[in-house]
Amino acid sequence: MDVYDELKLSYSGDISNESWIRDYYSVDSSYHQIYPELVCFPKDKTDIVTSLNCASKNALSVACRGAGTSLLGQSLSNGLILDFTKYMNKILDLDIQSGTVTVQPGVVKGILDKELKKQNKFLPPDPASSNYCTIGGMVSNNSSGPHGLGYGSVLKYLDRVDFIYSNGEEGFAENGVCDSRLKKILSPIISIQDKLASYYPDVSKNSCGYRLDSVFAPEFKPQNIFAASEGTLSIFDSLRLKILDLPIFRSLFLVYFSDVLSACLYTKKILSTVPVAVELLDYSVMDSSIKLNTVNENGCLLFIEYFYQFRDKISDTHDLLKRSIYPGGKIVEHAHDIVSINKLWHSRKNALNMAIKNTVGNRRQFTIIEDTAVSIDHLHEYVVYLLSLYNKYDLQYVIYGHVGNGNLHTRPILDNHNNSEGDLHSKQARILQKMTYETFRKVFEYRGTITAEHGDGITRTPFIKNVYNNFVYSYFSSLKKSFDPLNLLNPGKKVP
């Protein structure tokens, strides 16, 4: 009996080995392509366990998948793909009293947002992909978004995880408590937690490696080990997240700067006005709706947003902001009602789509250095260096992102016109490699991270060790071994 027939015998959900389905699941939003053996759509916990047992018996890997919007290949596998969006997509409980929502991993963030809004609540992390990405994917990548400055990433909201170990055993983790196996896995780390934490990047958001630094202090939060774990430690069955009251008043300001460096120079001063978002949009990734009215070529915009309880704060904020951007920046738009604010945000959230439109013909963008973060104190210096590299290698590029967090999304654009096969021409490949090493070296020098929110995946896993050191990395390896001794779960991501 082959694997398909074996699984079919007891599966409540669906399984497919059809080639067009395997084609579809061979790609995500990265440039990688890996063909899975089978694609499964589990209906419940029992189906997850059945998939794992079958994978173990047949030496196949298992990768979970939400919407497949990851940018580094972390939802791809040559074994079984478990897609949670078809059946395991329910909101299980909304507890207004305790301020939590419990969901299955395949719930789409945009759908959850709509349900929460009816109760005047929200789950703050807001990736630009919110209309289609799932909560399981967000937790696994430790996603955030434009409001990561004021609200942090999803790790901050993770309240409880119910999960399945790779051998089919059930586990759970919430504030202060977890199942006995997880307790045993984490116990060797307790005595060295401070030393470990001291080697973590000095940044406000981080999705690189495993977030051991967030498990023990200030209180024991074993559930945090799953944030940014990319499906390599366990499979989520359900997730409980903290939710907040929607802000009462909001103001969004669009501030024009003559170039990216000037915008970065003013960012620290702007942060002193306590915004919840400071987002950069360079001319190269602006859509026409915003470009026409506000910006000259080479210019850029900062999207700066404030939330408050009282309306009379609006004019104070306006004055404060004006002072903080003087004389380099100029307010070119502002909005204070939700419809106008959302309309303006659309242009910022569309940045990646605009970036992709830059790659017509032989032009290709490369995602490897696209999610670095450094502390605000190093931001301007870092961007000076980054732009000098683009200049040195004569590369076009796009740049935008969460400058308030020191987190820039930038991609070099390479022209591959001499190579009909679609692979990178060797000269171009060498340039890309140099650009990557030189950028990352600077990031390490500033104790930054190579990924603030998008994750490591296939592309960045080889560099994780350099963000930390052998000491920390040895704990990442032993953590993975304790959770998943047969290396079934998403192998090749996080630890090679």
Ligand SMILES: Cc1cc2nc3c(=O)[nH]c(=O)nc-3n(C[C@H](O)[C@H](O)[C@H](O)COP(=O)(O)OP(=O)(O)OC[C@H]3O[C@@H](n4cnc5c(N)ncnc54)[C@H](O)[C@@H]3O)c2cc1C
């Ligand atoms: C246009 C665009 C804009 C984006 N903007 C942002 C942004 O602003 N901020 C940001 O942080 N990211 C952004 N991203 C990246 C991406 O959308 C997010 O990381 C998103 O949260 C991934 O969700 P997903 O459902 O697509 O997950 P997938 O890509 O399907 O999977 C992500 C990871 O989650 C794991 N996983 C899924 N389900 C489970 C489960 N049940 N158990 C264990 N592991 C599981 C997978 O194995 C994989 O490792 C963007 C991507 C695109 C394409």
